[in-house]
Amino acid sequence: MSKKGKKPADSPATERPRPIASTVAPPPARSAPVTSASSPPTAPPKPTQAAPPDALIWFDKRVKITLGVFVGIFLLFVLFKWHYISLPAWNEILPDGGPAKRGLVAGTPKRIRMDDYAVGAPWILSNANTGFKTENEAVGGLKTPLLTLPVKHPIIIFKIGYWGFMFLDVERGYSWMYNSSPLILLLGTFLFFLLVSKNQYWLSLTGALTLFLSSGTVRWSFIPSSMIGYCGLAFVGAVYLLRSTNPKVYIPVAFGLIWIIVSFAITLYPPYQIPMAYLFIFLLIGYVLNERKLVFPPKSVLVKLISLAGALLVAGFVAYLFKSDVDETVKAVSGTVYPGKRSETGGTGFIANWYSEYYSWFFDDQQFPKGWLNICELSHYLNFVPVVSPLAIALFAFTRRIDWMLVGAMAFVVLMWLWMEVGYPEAIAKATLMSMVPTRRGQIPMGVGGIVLLFLYLAALRNVSLSDLKQAIPVWFTPVAIVGIVAFVVYTAYVNINDAEGMLRTDQTFMPVLFFILMNGLLLFSLNIRYRMALFCGGIILFLLPNLKANPLSKGLTPLTENLVYQNVKTLVDKDPDARWIVNGSQFVTYMVTATGAKQITGVKYIPNRKQIFSVLDPTMKRDSAYNRYAHVTFQTYINGAQGDTTILAQQYEDGYVIAGDPCSPKFKKLNVKYMLYDHAPQIPYEVRCMKKAVELGSMTIYERID
Incomplete structure (x- = not known):
């Protein structure tokens, strides 16, 4: 934590280029100021202090304000009972003479999201009306609510989305549940990017907003959000646990880390959880390799292990109660004909294609190629991987320094591409648990990995001085890279025109092609582009902002209850x-x-x-x-x-x-x-x-x- 009025030498305000794997260091000693005989005496300047060793994230004023804004918007939505579920669709499905816009604040209800308004909301109301019990035959046999709904059970300690139902009315509890998921994403990924970018504020904020605004997040009613956010928070907690030497920091961090991991685990959606766990494990290994001189030898190992053991003991007791109550239900779910036990080997590809997001403005919930199933199934994340990966490799070669976090992110994306397009042998699929990940679901965590790779690369660019690289970069590199970028973006247009079943014409692709040539061009480190980061961050947010219209702004549960x-x-x-x-x-x-x-x-x-x-x-x-x-x-x-x-x-x-x-x-x-x-x-x-x-x-x- 920071101390008021003090700032690290390499805080975001200084914005000095740093080596890729550098650590925060105190400023060089300065000589005493020279004063003339006529000048009045002045007090010696106060020395600038570096951030304390545990202050890996520098919580300056704007970071605190940003975190406060995230929480404040969440509380505002809960206060007004606002959420983004298409419940007002009920006014058309079962009209009863009531207002056609009952429960609608703004936007248009999306009938495609019936899992939310037609299944999830009635289930939740049913359990609320029956006292949040662990059994409710209206939603299924045995103890189905323990797996799917808010219930009165100790396991709710690890289900932050259900907390609102325990102390608020049902409508505000419902708002709390759905809004807590994007809140976890924003908090977790913002802190994650601050940590790995060494406190590059605007880059970190843009990274978090990019994951928040991407259609793979928004059009699935933010279902992936909490899983992404928990992974980011777990990464931050693990790094603090490794690096901190202050027991006032690492003891609560140990308990928090266990809480986060258990909360992530009991989300119980393996198609997203398993790949995302691999992604952040790869990233953590990369971080440890980058910072090995600071991590090893480990400090305060015994106390940290005792703290983790204590947290595990508490979590284990609750988990034991949960497992005892839900074991029969889990076995019954696994024994169903559908979904049953998944046994995937991959290789079936994307619902749309890897580059369909570049042209997502041309499609909506009513207009999309029929082969792409629906607007939710085809949605994922902007893909800069084919440009970022070769540029990152070139950067390693020219600087003669490897950023192992970038390597980890690239390895994840390559392994996911192999899973999506080629598949794994059955034995490997089962051993890695990827057998539980259908490719139509794997495209979401794969897209998340691509966005993380993109912002890790952008963070690395801030740590490289172009003038230092001029001698190392051959004259042919820049023109060849530009041609490659243009060819890649043109290829994305070609793929989408062929896939879109006549719904996308060649002339319509001109503006997206031009836009993404410029966006990908901003990633080319050999070009000395002024305001590179500001232009790229502004461009990606500008492109993604219309996704906020993907869901309506609704209020309460009145389309059902009235x-x-x-x-x-x-x-x-x-x-x-x-x-x-x-x-x-x-x-x-x-x-x-x-x-x-x-x-x-x-x-x-x-x-x-x-x-x-x-x-x-x-x-x-x-x-x-x-x-x-x-x-x-x-x-x-x-x-x-x-x-x-x-x-x-x-x-x-x-x-x-x-x-x-x-x-x-x-x-x-x-x-x-x-x-x-x-x-x-x-x-x-x-x-x-x-x-x-x-x-x-x-x-x-x-x-x-x-x-």
Whole structure:
């Protein structure tokens, strides 16, 4: 930590060129000032002090202000219940005569993000309405909420996104949950870049904002954000633990590091976690190699190990409780048909292509090449790797100095490219755990690695003096590099025109090609470009800023909670919370019923509820392969008098199946199915022979079983 009024000799304000692997050093001694006989006596100047050894990140005023702004915006959003989830889409999906923009502050809801507004939000409301319990059959069997939802359990210590539900109202808790993820990204990556760039403020801020604004982050509702941020924070914590000699620093850092690692681990999304863990491990190894003279021999090893052991003991106790409670559920998830245990070997490539982000302005959630699946699947990160990598290698050659962090980042990107485009042998894929990383998901961490590589390279350029390199750079290098940059950017246009299925014309690519020729040209260290960093940082933020329109600005949960279907169903659920429900019709109506906290057999199930539901519907497990999956479950009437009481469980698609049967079947009476909501008129009076109308909602009717 800094001391007020003091500044390190090589603080960002001095901006002196430094060697790539240099460390912060005190300024050279200065001679006493010479004064003339006529000049008045002056006090001797105060010596400029270097940052303390533990102050690897110099927390000057602007860094503190920046961190405060990040936290302040987060708290402001929580206060106003703002978030970026497309919940107002419900106003169109199930219109009830209410305001068309209920819950919408600005922007346009994106129907493509139904995992957030149609699955996630109803699940969260369901668990809130049932008291944040660890079991909730409306979302799945066993202890599904422990894996997916806010619950009252010690494990919540490591789930910062769920903290808001424990002390705020549900709407502000929901805002806290979704806004905490980008906050973690901004804090973690800003501090990471400050550390590895040796406190280059503007470069660090731009690096953090680039990861924040990239479509691979934004269009996935910031799902990757917390994982990226935790990796950055873990890197910073590990470096402080290695370098610090002050127990007031490294003891709390040890506990914080364990908290961060556990928080990252229980995010439980291996397709992102595994590659990103490799990326930051490679970077940490590179940092240790760069700074080996300061790291070795290690200092205060025993106390640091004791601190880590103490933190691990506390974390291990909570993890043990969590594992004991969730072990059966994890085994059940792993044993499903879908997603089950992944066994990937890679080699299937990108959904779009590695350079599609250069032309992302031409596509949106309604307009994109059909072969690219959807706007979320094709989104990733700007790719400067084909330019940065050869330039970094040339820089190593000309300076005769290797930056091992750059080497680590390049190695990661190359290994990810091999995974994406070529694949690994099955044994290697399993041994490295990459077998759990589908390539369509691997493109996100690969893109993150490319952005980290880019900013590490830019940081290295600040530490190199062009005048010192002039003698080492051959005359042919600059023109050849310029031709290579132009050829590369033209090639990106060629690839995208061919991939875009006629949606991108050659003439449309002129401005992006020109822009990215200039952007990539700014990376060429042999060109003496004034304001290089300012131009590049400004250019990349300018290009990415429109991604903020990818999600709407929404408020609260009113598109669900004020909908007439929700309110009428919830009234019945509150009167009879143990009764089970079935929706006969639209899957979207099932999502709405789930939100009320109803014990619903239809809806989205994380895993099947074998003990309570399928032990009755399929006691011999004859149709297990149809329902043993994460699935969207619907119901339709099927009455076959010749075969008696027949229930059919039929898979419709990879993550969906239908239950077909007689609504008045004794099986449903045994399951205490008391309410059935029809979104259409029953086909024949016979199918509701055991029911009476409870509530009429326009074209929908809620029937109550009476026999």
